[in-house]
Amino acid sequence: MSHALPHVVVIGGGFAGLWATRALAAAPLRITLIDRHNHHLFQPLLYQVATAGLSAPDIAAPLRHILRRQENVEVLLADVASIAPDRKQVMLADGGTLAFDYLLLATGATHAYFGHDEWAAHAPGLKTLDDALRLRRHLLLAFERAEAETDPARRAAWLNFAIVGGGPTGVELAGTLAEIARHTLKNEFRNIDPSQARVRLIEAGPRVLSSFPEALSAKARRQLEKLGVEVSTGTPVSDITAEGYRLGDAFVPAKTVVWAAGVAASPLSRSLGVPLDRAGRVPVQPDLSVPGHPDIFVAGDLAAVTSDGKPVPGVAPAAKQMGRHVAQTLRARMAGKPSTAFRYRDYGNLATIGRMAAVVDFGRLKFSGLLAWWFWLTAHVFFLIGFRNRLVVLLNWFWAYWSYQRGARIILGDDGSGTDTAPPRAQP
Structure with missing residues (x-):
């Protein structure tokens, strides 16, 4: 990959990040996809793993394998500590930094316990x-x-x-x-x-x-x-x-x-230095860019955006569409064309x-x-x-x-809760 090409950093290998990356397969860019996990997860079926219906590899695939034929992408297994928007740098938890020309933040959401x-x-x-x-x-x-x-x-x-x-x-x-x-x-x-x-x-x-x-x-x-x-x-x-x-x-x-x-936005959004909504999401511009930072985009659950006057829901189809829209916007920018507003298509x-x-x-x-x-x-x-x-x-x-059987019912590991030892039974 030529280092003379514009550098796009994508943080998050979920639906928004992965769909944006794949949509840029033929673009004259070099892309670094960062995720703290080495896999893309099909989250709608996560409950099936939790209830022993499916195994983990059934609903997840290694990011490197998915993107193995896309030569303009480098996959980096790392944890992002913060973002410096003005310096256009991403700081990693291990002390490393990455400079970017364009950034897509798509780290999703975490649990919210409403103050508890x-x-x-x-x-x-x-x-x-x-x-x-x-x-x-x-x-x-x-x-x-x-x-x-x-x-x-x-x-x-x-x-x-x-x-x-x-x-x-x-x-x-x-x-x-x-x-x-x-x-x-x-x-x-x-x-x-x-x-x-x-x-x-x-x-x-x-x-x-x-x-x-x-x-x-x-x-x-x-x-x-x-x-x-x-x-x-x-x-x-x-x-x-x-x-x-x-x-x-x-x-x-x-x-x-x-x-x-309940869910709350990834805390990484705070390092952007822009006002957030009550759930910690980033209120983005119509083209999904961050106000004041036109080269930084937010997509997926982390973005607070409306389409046709209605809030876009935090669901997988919306995240995929946002990812593809960011890719289209980047292509338009590089071609000297104006960007368009994101429009969510609700398929049900x-x-x-x-x-x-x-x-x-x-x-x-x-x-x-x-x-x-x-x-x-x-x-x-x-x-x-x-x-x-x-x-x-x-x-x-x-x-x-x-x-009626579920094939993933093997109990493995120690969760550290101290409940792994069964209570003693009375002797007959």
Whole structure:
């Protein structure tokens, strides 16, 4: 790669960063893609890894492999500490620096606990593969701890599961966890009945899947309840501890609480030195550039942008479109042409609830149930990167459909929580 070419630094190998990089494949630029992980993650299926339906490599692919044929790209495994916009430099955590001519910041979002960061230790979220693997371990261990527990109250606490947040991730987690308890683990334990596990989905707002039309939201709730999920709406969680959570005036003993309620922008946005919105996102110009810094762009969950007068949602299709738009803008800049405003094309919303249950919203076309489930499955397989990933996921889903089994149920590692040793059982 010629160092005389303009240098584009892309921070983040998610949907926005990767799609921008790929869209610049034939451009006369040299690109450095930086990510703290060596893989691109298909985040919409992350909950499947957390619930033992898929393995980590099924929904992730190495960035170097994806970009191996794109000669104008260098992939750098590193952690970015800060950005110096005026000096056009990126500072790495190891002390190194990178100069850029253009910068795309696409580091996504992290968990937000609404001012209660102490809850994070007791209610893990789901954003990365590490999160998913830790959560899978905790979910599977909960049944093992219940099996070994002799005290009825403590056993009940191990079999109490709460998912906080009624968006797509919370709904998908709750529905899948209910299926695991009632079907996958059936007849596998001797001292507990997994089907007696209590799975509660807690949404502070008036309904689950609030981004969907009210009729589909109601159908989703009915489908969840049919699966055995207890849906609680209208009351927020007020406290979470290692022993359970408080809902309203009642404390509920529960050893497993999962956080799916809120997100906050990556803290790296603060180093840009521009005003941020309440969620820490960067309010960008219509072409996705940063105010006062026309050569710096922000895309994906980190960007606060409107299209046709409406806020662009933090979903994968929007991030992909933003990434492609930044690439188009860079090409226009290099050709001496004016940039255009980003316009989001909303192709609809999909959410799966469980086996043969999903909801689909395509504007005028709305449907749920089995047809929606098949549509959801097809769409997610289609958008996975790599033929192998698509084939493996498809085979895993067909096997799970016919057998109710989940192929990634091996418990490995030590999460450091001190719960790896089962409580002693009374001797017969």
